[in-house]
Amino acid sequence: MESRDKIVVKLPCKPEYVSVARLTVSGVASRIGFDIDTVEDIKVAVSEVCSRIISVAGSSEKQYEIWFDISAKKLTISFSAKIERINCIFEDDEDGLGAAIINAFMDEVEYCPEGKDYILSMTKNFEVISCNGL
Amino acid sequence: MESRDKIVVKLPCKPEYVSVARLTVSGVASRIGFDIDTVEDIKVAVSEVCSRIISVAGSSEKQYEIWFDISAKKLTISFSAKIERINCIFEDDEDGLGAAIINAFMDEVEYCPEGKDYILSMTKNFEVISCNGL
Amino acid sequence: MSSELIMTSVDSDQEAKVVVSGEIDIYTARQFKEKLYQFVDNSTKDIVIDCSDLDYIDSTGLGIFVGALKKARLTDRNISLENIRDNIRKLFNITGLDKLFIIR
Amino acid sequence: MSSELIMTSVDSDQEAKVVVSGEIDIYTARQFKEKLYQFVDNSTKDIVIDCSDLDYIDSTGLGIFVGALKKARLTDRNISLENIRDNIRKLFNITGLDKLFIIR
Ligand SMILES: Nc1ncnc2c1ncn2[C@@H]1O[C@H](COP(=O)(O)OP(=O)(O)O)[C@@H](O)[C@H]1O
Ligand SMILES: Nc1ncnc2c1ncn2[C@@H]1O[C@H](COP(=O)(O)OP(=O)(O)O)[C@@H](O)[C@H]1O
Numbered sequence: 082m083e084s085r086d087k088i089v090v091k092l093p094c095k096p097e098y099v100s101v102a103r104l105t106v107s108g109v110a111s112r113i114g115f116d117i118d119t120v121e122d123i124k125v126a127v128s129e130v131c132s133r134i135i136s137v138a139g140s141s142e143k144q145y146e147i148w149f150d151i152s153a154k155k156l157t158i159s160f161s162a163k164i165e166r167i168n169c170i171f172e173d174d175e176d177g178l179g180a181a182i183i184n185a186f187m188d189e190v191e192y193c194p195e196g197k198d199y200i201l202s203m204t205k206n207f208e209v210i211s212c213n214g215l
Numbered sequence: 216m217e218s219r220d221k222i223v224v225k226l227p228c229k230p231e232y233v234s235v236a237r238l239t240v241s242g243v244a245s246r247i248g249f250d251i252d253t254v255e256d257i258k259v260a261v262s263e264v265c266s267r268i269i270s271v272a273g274s275s276e277k278q279y280e281i282w283f284d285i286s287a288k289k290l291t292i293s294f295s296a297k298i299e300r301i302n303c304i305f306e307d308d309e310d311g312l313g314a315a316i317i318n319a320f321m322d323e324v325e326y327c328p329e330g331k332d333y334i335l336s337m338t339k340n341f342e343v344i345s346c347n348g349l
Numbered sequence: 350m351s352s353e354l355i356m357t358s359v360d361s362d363q364e365a366k367v368v369v370s371g372e373i374d375i376y377t378a379r380q381f382k383e384k385l386y387q388f389v390d391n392s393t394k395d396i397v398i399d400c401s402d403l404d405y406i407d408s409t410g411l412g413i414f415v416g417a418l419k420k421a422r423l424t425d426r427n428i429s430l431e432n433i434r435d436n437i438r439k440l441f442n443i444t445g446l447d448k449l450f451i452i453r
Numbered sequence: 454m455s456s457e458l459i460m461t462s463v464d465s466d467q468e469a470k471v472v473v474s475g476e477i478d479i480y481t482a483r484q485f486k487e488k489l490y491q492f493v494d495n496s497t498k499d500i501v502i503d504c505s506d507l508d509y510i511d512s513t514g515l516g517i518f519v520g521a522l523k524k525a526r527l528t529d530r531n532i533s534l535e536n537i538r539d540n541i542r543k544l545f546n547i548t549g550l551d552k553l554f555i556i557r
Contacts, residue, residue, distance in 0.1 A: 108238035178408035
């Protein structure tokens with residue numbers, strides 16, 4: 082598999098389509114080689130972000146996008162949506178259940194990106210054999 | 216469910232991601248209420264188009280898009296890709312196995328759209344009770 | 350494939366039991382919340398929720414479990430969760446909710 | 454979830470049998486084609502393909518079955534397909550390939 086593939090999914094800000102996001106992310110994560118438990122974790126984390134976007138979007142007429150960036154070492158998933166006056170979608174809820182789940186399942190999470198074209202970005206690394214002298 | 220939802224998936228022109236398209240279309244079709252057999256049919260038809268696009272695209276650096284248009288009466292799935300000099304992706308193969316499958320499973324197929332922003336479009340109707348005097 | 354949620358419940362002399370199957374997410378949550386809260390309100394016994402066929406739950410769903418527990422506690426009752434699958438059990442551990450519920 | 458394809462084969466005195474499981478699509482097709490054609494070339498008996506665990510096949514995969522049959526016919530042999538699931542059987546009917554293969 083080459084080093085930088087991109088996949089994008091654009092969905093309406095409606096609760097009924099979060100299941101579509103879950104299926105797509107499962108497909109991507111398993112295809113690129115994550116094991117079944119990790120696929121489940123990534124799916125759950127993505128679903129939390131989707132739900133949050135839908136909750137804060139305020140209008141079901143809006144759409145959001147999920148970007149998958151696939152490289153040899155990691156999968157980065159970014160979300161974009163035109164949500165007015167909101168930069169941090171998990172603001173006031175950083176110790177909530179949703180954020181706790183995302184933090185536990187992803188390796189890196191960028192919650193409040195400044196001046197970026199996405200509103201949240203998170204990364205899962207492929208496991209690599211440690212060379213840290215262990 | 217409201218009358219016109221749109222979902223878009225953008226994928227690399229690479230065989231390994233056709234399975235992602237299949238999962239996504241299964242998710243969409245089942246979410247909007249098609250029965251399990253019809254979901255399978257639509258999935259198979261979409262997969263045929265994806266494979267064909269990848270075959271004629273010529274380069275795995277390209278991307279293609281699948282557009283889902285959801286209305287109360289039907290699901291329309293359109294495909295777009297920047298493929299030079301090709302307007303009809305099933306040209307010379309209209310009696311091939313792929314086209315036979317698509318024709319059998321979808322209610323309408325537009326194979327060679329002229330002056331459109333898609334290269335193929337197909338529709339599956341929700342079953343409706345016939346009022347044709349039957 | 351489809352993420353439907355089914356909740357069935359029995360409130361007899363012996364037990365107050367809820368069986369949830371399918372997926373509890375932002376789409377199915379509202380309906381689930383209503384049904385579960387109503388069940389907790391109408392029952393007078395400790396409640397058992399059987400999760401054998403619960404495939405998926407998100408933070409919205411977990412919040413509803415917590416809400417139901419708070420309701421139950423108002424009348425000194427408890428909620429225990431039965432037959433939770435590993436993927437869901439993991440969520441209870443991560444969020445610390447495993448310490449709130451009786452899990453068996 | 455993952456659309457891997459597994460093909461195992463036995464070529465004994467009694468039978469020449471291939472078991473395919475998983476998904477045959479544009480991604481897994483090339484590898485499948487090589488293996489199946491090689492098996493047909495190396496065997497001298499009629500060939501049975503067991504499709505019990507074949508979840509999915511697309512036109513590329515069907516084309517490979519046809520190609521294998523043409524190869525087999527060159528030496529007067531046949532290919533029969535066993536235990537095809539309904540969703541895949543449907544594809545054979547639609548394409549007319551059900552008349553080409555012995556399906557049982
Ligand atoms: N570890 C915990 N122990 C007890 N209660 C908790 C715990 N984590 C969350 N809760 C409670 O669960 C409910 C839902 O949590 P959360 O999803 O974070 O709330 P919010 O809806 O504000 O995002 C809240 O009432 C919160 O206080
Ligand atoms: N109904 C049929 N009966 C016999 N052979 C068929 C039938 N349909 C297709 N074939 C053969 O199957 C092979 C693959 O078909 P197809 O996928 O249409 O070819 P292509 O690769 O040109 O698209 C071809 O050799 C074709 O002649």
